[in-house]
Amino acid sequence: MATRLEAPTEGPRDVEGDVLLEGVTRRFGDVVALDGVSLRAARHEVVAVVGPSGSGKSTLLELVCGLQAPDAGRVVAGRAVLMPQRDLLLPWLDALDNAALPLRLAREAKAPARARAHELLAQLGLVGFERSRTWELSGGMRQRVAVARTLLSGAPILCLDEPFGALDAITRADAQGWLAGVLAREPRTVLLVTHDVEEAVLLADRVVVLSPRPGRVVADLPVALPRPRSATDPAVTALRARALASLRSAMEGGA
Amino acid sequence: MLAGLLVLLLLGGWEAYARLGGIDAFILPAPTQVAQALWDDRGLLWDNLLVTGQEMVLGLALALVAGALLAIALHAFRPLRRAIYPLLVGTQAIPIVTIAPLLAAWFGYGLLPKLVIVALVCFFPIVVTTLDGLASIDPEQHKLLRTLGASRAQTFRWVEAPAALPAALSGAKIAVAVGGIAAVFAEYAGSENGLGHLLLQSIPQLETARAWAAVVVLAALAVFCFSLLALAERHLAPWAHRPKDLDA
Numbered sequence: 001m002a003t004r005l006e007a008p009t010e011g012p013r014d015v016e017g018d019v020l021l022e023g024v025t026r027r028f029g030d031v032v033a034l035d036g037v038s039l040r041a042a043r044h045e046v047v048a049v050v051g052p053s054g055s056g057k058s059t060l061l062e063l064v065c066g067l068q069a070p071d072a073g074r075v076v077a078g079r080a081v082l083m084p085q086r087d088l089l090l091p092w093l094d095a096l097d098n099a100a101l102p103l104r105l106a107r108e109a110k111a112p113a114r115a116r117a118h119e120l121l122a123q124l125g126l127v128g129f130e131r132s133r134t135w136e137l138s139g140g141m142r143q144r145v146a147v148a149r150t151l152l153s154g155a156p157i158l159c160l161d162e163p164f165g166a167l168d169a170i171t172r173a174d175a176q177g178w179l180a181g182v183l184a185r186e187p188r189t190v191l192l193v194t195h196d197v198e199e200a201v202l203l204a205d206r207v208v209v210l211s212p213r214p215g216r217v218v219a220d221l222p223v224a225l226p227r228p229r230s231a232t233d234p235a236v237t238a239l240r241a242r243a244l245a246s247l248r249s250a251m252e253g254g255a
Numbered sequence: 256m257l258a259g260l261l262v263l264l265l266l267g268g269w270e271a272y273a274r275l276g277g278i279d280a281f282i283l284p285a286p287t288q289v290a291q292a293l294w295d296d297r298g299l300l301w302d303n304l305l306v307t308g309q310e311m312v313l314g315l316a317l318a319l320v321a322g323a324l325l326a327i328a329l330h331a332f333r334p335l336r337r338a339i340y341p342l343l344v345g346t347q348a349i350p351i352v353t354i355a356p357l358l359a360a361w362f363g364y365g366l367l368p369k370l371v372i373v374a375l376v377c378f379f380p381i382v383v384t385t386l387d388g389l390a391s392i393d394p395e396q397h398k399l400l401r402t403l404g405a406s407r408a409q410t411f412r413w414v415e416a417p418a419a420l421p422a423a424l425s426g427a428k429i430a431v432a433v434g435g436i437a438a439v440f441a442e443y444a445g446s447e448n449g450l451g452h453l454l455l456q457s458i459p460q461l462e463t464a465r466a467w468a469a470v471v472v473l474a475a476l477a478v479f480c481f482s483l484l485a486l487a488e489r490h491l492a493p494w495a496h497r498p499k500d501l502d503a
């Protein structure tokens with residue numbers, strides 16, 4: 001595995017943006033979370049992972065981030081940063097300092113770290129909220145701060161675990177819009193775990209469908225559509241229907 | 256409002272009982288007599304308040320520092336925690352009344368033995384709450400920090416310490432209640448001044464109203480220390496009082 005369990009602090013960064021999983025199996029006691037999963041994400045590719053609850057999506061991300069080791073198979077990935085299912089903003093820091101946290105952890109001084117965080121928050125439409133306390137932010141704003149924090153880590157690979165799962169439909173559509181915008185400006189390799197097939201088709205270059213536990217890859221659908229995409233575009237709805245169909249047949253097959 | 260009424264009612268009842276029940280003033284002085292003593296002995300009470308106040312504030316500060324340091328050590332080394340926690344609980348069963356004279360014999364009549372006793376008593380709730388605070392970090396948060404490359408020391412600096420700060424102050428607030436009692440016992444064991452000393456002297460002198468006045472001042476001191484800690488908490492850890500949100 002190229003990912004380290006001990007975190008690096010300084011030194012040359014791994015700029016390798018590829019992710020490779022080969023026949024990866026992960027067990028927790030008798031529970032097989034992932035069973036022979038192979039998956040590839042090229043540099044700057046956005047790969048969405050959809051699958052029923054318990055199919056091992058979060059486990060997959062943790063393997064890529066080096067937080068877990070596979071029981072069988074191989075995981076090769078550069079430096080990957082996790083954005084967990086909840087935003088996990090620190091209540092003792094304001095929005096700006098939460099976003100700047102990865103820079104401070106990389107021992108950047110306070111002022112330049114804040115300046116960079118400020119710039120990114122402005123791009124994400126948070127002007128005027130930099131000094132807000134986390135509990136004064138709406139759910140959508142908190143998510144923007146969390147995404148800013150993830151981006152500022154500078155990691156070439158981002159593992160987003162249902163980043164917008166807790167948002168209402170309108171805020172979510174909005175969030176998908178600005179995430180697509182940010183990734184267009186600052187491309188990264190992204191593994192995007194989501195329950196929402198539409199979100200997967202709107203944001204990703206490929207949609208990987210996992211079966212119910214034990215998680216196996218049952219479909220790998222390319223999304224060769226120009227950006228920005230619209231949910232009402234017939235090509236998008238057609239792909240969404242295909243992804244849903246394979247998800248449904250996987251669930252019936254697994255049941 | 257209701258609390259005020261309740262206190263008035265209680266004091267009124269006490270006053271009536273003490274005055275009309277034919278009870279000797281040196282057994283149960285009426286609240287007005289206690290108030291009179293508070294005024295008459297104000298110089299004496301003030302001087303002794305300064306002594307006990309110093310013991311309380313410094314003792315609490317000592318307990319906060321020692322308690323937080325021990326909690327950090329126990330948090331950092333799991334085996335130490337398993338070994339020392341039971342011992343800590345054990346120390347809390349030692350009656351202060353018995354060790355106070357020993358400490359007086361070792362450390363003399365000065366401030367030091369009082370500080371040690373107050374700190375010894377206040378220390379335990381602080382260790383417990385601080386440890387809980389340090390351990391309260393969401394496991395997901397730890398995962399996030401690891402992928403961000405945070406070292407052990409950075410995790411402490413950015414996440415664990417801020418989480419433990421309001422917890423330690425809460426522990427100190429709990430400790431104030433027992434700290435006052437500890438200060439009084441410490442002064443009983445050997446002292447020439449302080450509210451506890453005044454209390455001990457007033458009773459055989461049949462100055463019961465003065466003794467009650469000392470108790471009132473002691474209670475006020477505890478309330479003062481408590482408010483001081485609450486104020487510190489609001490300034491140092493405003494997030495601990497945020498309106499509840501779903502996350503964090």
Ligand SMILES: Nc1ncnc2c1ncn2[C@@H]1O[C@H](COP(=O)(O)OP(=O)(O)OP(=O)(O)O)[C@@H](O)[C@H]1O
Pocket residue numbers: 028031032033051052053054055056057058059060213
């Ligand atoms: N640390 C662990 N210890 C034991 N079992 C675990 C652990 N982590 C995950 N599992 C099990 O592995 C399986 C997959 O979990 P995982 O969290 O990866 O699923 P998921 O696809 O992310 O689900 P969801 O959509 O509900 O978030 C589940 O059955 C879960 O109970």
Ligand SMILES: [Mg+2]
Pocket residue numbers: 057058059085161
């Ligand atoms: Mg999950």
